[in-house]
Amino acid sequence: MEELLPKPAGGDRAGCHAALWLPNHAMSSPAPTNRLVSLDAFRGFVMLLMVSSGFGIPTMAKEHPGTFWEMLAPQFEHRAWQGCALWDLIQPSFMFMVGLAMAYSYARRSTAGDGFLKMLMHAIIRAVVLVLLAVLLTSNDRTMTQWSFTNVLGQIGLGYVFLFLLWTLGWEMQVAAIVIILAGYWWWFFWHSVPGAAFDGGAADKVGAAGVLQGFFSHWNAHTNAAADFDRWFLNLFPHKEPFRLNEGGYQTLNFVPSLATMLMGLVTGRYLHLSKDARQTCARLVVTGVILLMAGFIAGILICPVVKRIWTPSWVLFSGGWVLLLLAFFFWLVEIAGQKKLVFPLVVVGMNSIFIYVAKQLSTGWIRHTLQVHFGKAVLGTDIFAGPYGPLVDRCSVLLVLWLMCWWLYRQRVFLRI
Numbered sequence: 001m002e003e004l005l006p007k008p009a010g011g012d013r014a015g016c017h018a019a020l021w022l023p024n025h026a027m028s029s030p031a032p033t034n035r036l037v038s039l040d041a042f043r044g045f046v047m048l049l050m051v052s053s054g055f056g057i058p059t060m061a062k063e064h065p066g067t068f069w070e071m072l073a074p075q076f077e078h079r080a081w082q083g084c085a086l087w088d089l090i091q092p093s094f095m096f097m098v099g100l101a102m103a104y105s106y107a108r109r110s111t112a113g114d115g116f117l118k119m120l121m122h123a124i125i126r127a128v129v130l131v132l133l134a135v136l137l138t139s140n141d142r143t144m145t146q147w148s149f150t151n152v153l154g155q156i157g158l159g160y161v162f163l164f165l166l167w168t169l170g171w172e173m174q175v176a177a178i179v180i181i182l183a184g185y186w187w188w189f190f191w192h193s194v195p196g197a198a199f200d201g202g203a204a205d206k207v208g209a210a211g212v213l214q215g216f217f218s219h220w221n222a223h224t225n226a227a228a229d230f231d232r233w234f235l236n237l238f239p240h241k242e243p244f245r246l247n248e249g250g251y252q253t254l255n256f257v258p259s260l261a262t263m264l265m266g267l268v269t270g271r272y273l274h275l276s277k278d279a280r281q282t283c284a285r286l287v288v289t290g291v292i293l294l295m296a297g298f299i300a301g302i303l304i305c306p307v308v309k310r311i312w313t314p315s316w317v318l319f320s321g322g323w324v325l326l327l328l329a330f331f332f333w334l335v336e337i338a339g340q341k342k343l344v345f346p347l348v349v350v351g352m353n354s355i356f357i358y359v360a361k362q363l364s365t366g367w368i369r370h371t372l373q374v375h376f377g378k379a380v381l382g383t384d385i386f387a388g389p390y391g392p393l394v395d396r397c398s399v400l401l402v403l404w405l406m407c408w409w410l411y412r413q414r415v416f417l418r419i
Contacts, residue, residue: 036273038335039100041344042328044351046093051361052400054087056392063392080210081222081250081308082301084319088309091152092262092320093327094354098156099266102167103274116168123164129419130157137362147238150251153358156263158256163263171271178261178268182314185258186305189313192226194218206248207310217306220313227252227311255312262312265321269328279336286329293322349411350404356417357403368402369395 054076061073075086109119134154139146149158166177205211211222219225223246231253235244269286276282297319301307307315334340341348350357369386376385386395410416 036332036336037341037344037348038328038331039097040351041335041347042093042331042351043097043354044344044347044349045327045331046090046097047350047354047357048347048400048404049087050090050094051357051403053365053396055400056394056396059392060390064389078249079309081207081310082210082213082306084307084309084316084323089320089323089327091155091309092259092317093324094152095156095259095262096266096269096321096324096328098160099163099263099268100270100273101266102163102263103267103270106164106167120161120164123161126419127157127160130154130160133157133359133419137359140362144239144241147235147240148247149253150247150255155256155259158253159260159263162260163267166264167267171268174264174268178264181258181261181264182317186314189219189226189305192219192229194221195224205246207250211250213306220306220308220311222250222310225252225311227254230254250310252311258312258314258317261314261317262321262324265324269325279332283329283333283337286325286332290322290325290329293318293325295322297322346404349407352416353407353410355419356410357407360403360406365399368399372398372402 057069057076058073061067061069064070077085078087079085106119106123109122114122130153131149134149134151134157135145135147137153138148138151149155166174169177205223207222212218213221222228228246228250231247232244234253272285273282276285297307297315297317300315300318305313305315307313307319309316309320331344335344373384373386384391385398386392388394
């Protein structure tokens with residue numbers, strides 16, 4: 001990790017990139033100077049959702065059946081298999097923004113004089129660090145290393161070098177790569193043999209009946225698809241307490257292949273944002289493109305393959321990509337057109353230290369909760385502040401507030417962490 005000291009109110013940053021650009025020939029074009037605060041705001045929004053643990057809303061729904069909490073809860077939990085909720089859009093948004101960030105980062109490096117081999121080595125090192133960090137976080141509180149690569153950082157790391165190599169090409173080749181990746185991944189799943197009987201996942205299977213599809217769509221069932229079979233070979237090459245059989249949530253290592261298409265969408269979008277001059281026209285085109293992708297994903301989800309985030313199906317790439325573009329368009333309009341920079345400042349603080357807040361949440365949530373209970377609950381109020389009818393909500397939101405304050409302090413110190 002590195003500490004960067006940019007100007008929070010403007011200027012260039014390499015860690016959490018707000019100026020977006022992808023040239024046709026990235027190796028020889030000048031770096032951008034414009035800054036899109038809307039990207040930091042969007043990133044901050046996504047990261048706050050990611051580290052909020054659902055704001056305790058699913059737990060509130062279980063403890064208060066028949067209330068409005070039950071209406072909110074489905075949007076703060078992942079779909080069992082098919083479909084999409086707000087919670088399912090967090091990871092594609094994060095990965096989409098990786099492409100946006102790369103559109104700026106390596107163009108800046110190229111203009112600064114870095115050659116291809118130097119930038120390639122940087123991409124390789126960053127990829128390795130991301131994968132190892134994912135393994136570290138997955139292994140937290142475990143008795144031995146958990147060799148799993150479905151963590152969002154691991155997925156980004158596995159695809160990062162390929163993303164960099166495609167960054168060196170023009171946008172036409174990047175769009176072609178998206179098509180080839182999605183078509184090839186669909187073809188591989190389609191030709192994978194379907195078991196004669198339903199897969200018995202036992203107690204470890206958290207997907208349940210939702211992951212058992214019939215007919216043509218059975219090629220994308222939980223635990224019996226092509227990527228699941230690959231993991232039963234690949235993950236057993238690493239040491240485990242017992243042989244790997246399945247990921248209880250149906251997530252697969254090879255999800256990084258179709259999610260590379262999601263990151264490529266970010267690259268292409270970054271180039272467009274740089275070249276566009278009219279903010280209103282740019283926003284309108286983001287909306288139109290988002291709607292088109294939504295429709296394409298919806299139709300593909302009916303005719304070609306199911307919309308499943310847990311195995312990142314091609315229809316999911318299109319459907320989620322449409323939603324991400326619409327969310328980006330909203331923040332672009334709010335900040336770049338409506339000029340509401342002060343309104344999104346709390347989000348910008350988080351967006352500029354996205355890696356920090358993600359790692360801090362993974363490693364320190366328990367410590368933060370315990371500290372709050374000891375020093376602000378029993379000591380001040382004489383009771384457990386996380387008890388009572390609103391305990392789950394107070395629990396998650398108070399931890400989230402502490403994490404935000406950490407980011408705010410780093411922002412004030414002009415310290416920004418990147419890999």
